[in-house]
Amino acid sequence: MRTVGRTLLAFVIKDFLLEVSYRFATALALIEVASGLLIYFFIDRLFGQEVVGHLQPYGVGYFAYVLLGLALFSFMGTGISGVAGQVSREQVMGTLEAILVAPFRPAGLAAGLSISGTLYACGEMAGYLLFGAVLLGAPVGNANLLSAAVILMLAVVSFNSLGLLAASVIMVFKRGDPIAWIFQGVAGLLGGVYFPVEVLPGWLQALSALLPVTYAVRGLQLAVYQGASLTTLSGEILPLAFLASVLLPLGLLSFAAAIRRAKGDGTLAHY
């Protein structure tokens, strides 16, 4: 256990030091978050902060709704693309083989490769909420933190499992990420990120029920803005837990198979 902690911490320290060594890029990323939020803040002002029909279950205006939607969308993006991006970076830097000489099981490696992205995504989400709540007045005072934490934990597992599927593709094919392409592309439309899924026609709503992000967005909105309890959120938590329990073994198995395939092809270090 101590070794696992030390290994994960080593990944975090290494990734953090590499990230902040590119100070300009780090500053630009922060500015990007702020400017993205401002766009939706002014859209909200344009429409008079009204709680329109489809937003009534959440009891908030459009800006507050989209604030959480965007925060979770970004959270999902980091989860899905983060592991694949990390694999790709380690391949390009030539360090993947050196890591794989170490006594790792695929699950341990997957945890190491995804830990920094997960922490970054959590920090980014906290930044979204802080910026939105403190500076732009999003109403987060009623938040049920336990419910929000459970939703986020299940979301992390689901998104990172999809990330492992994406990383498996990168490990074998080196470029092209159909998992991110499908899920991130579709999630913006169907996942309730920019508007509640109730706005969609029935057949699209049925499709949105297959996406973990749909449950995560709705659950988080209700937990943060309505202070919904775990019991109230069972309609979101149970399907999300089911998707997480299916996706996690699938992601781990595909990642282990991809490493084996790359070793067989002799292409671990290729990019």
Next chain:
Amino acid sequence: MGYVVEAQDLTKVFKRSNGFFRRSSQGQCNSLIRAVDDVSLTVEAGSVLAILGPNGAGKTTLLRILAGLVLPSSGDAHICGLDVVQGETREKGLVGISLGDDRSLYARLSGRRNLDFFAAMHGLSRREATQRIDELGRILEIPLDQSVQASSAGIRQRILIARALLHDPAVLLLDEPTKSLDPTSAQGLRGFIRERLADHLGKSVLIATHNLAEAEALGDEIAIMSSGRIQARGSLDALRNIAGLATGTIEDVFHQLAKERE
């Protein structure tokens, strides 16, 4: 004395694409490359086997197979009796490898940060890692707090060797370890490999090189590899006999054997 490294009939065939629109003379989109061809070898504890051969001979692929980074198409390999292909040797940390690619370090971090990260990967506690890194830094004369990208190629090469030694493996696999070093540094490193690692610490070392003098200086035995096969193996005297030479350097032997192959 028992063998630390034992490989039996190792073969690795790579499938390589000819390109999206190109076909081979046999009309196939992919061609097969036999990088390692039916190689068997053994190495005793505390001995150095120099694998000598031209570029593309299959030396690096052989080392990668022994490190568990490439799966063989057929054959098997054991280190200290544990199966390499099944990942048993990796789990026990029996192998350290330096692939000689100085790109395989985090260039924006210091040597110490790099080594500390890989020490954690091998399960060393922070205290063990610090002690080990300081010790290796002293022995290999590495300026540990300098960033890797500001370090010379020679220093990076030393960091790679230090990384391979972090977890104190029984077997060390070194691919062209002196390729970026000036003659004095190269000589110092050879002395370190021969005297400290093999003679003093009893490590088994497999060193892939196309440097004839290096193979002669380091190897208890030399395996001459070409086209994926070990063409001849033995001490310099034994290789002279195989080549039919009464006297001569390893260079004479190498060229004589190459001539015979043609």
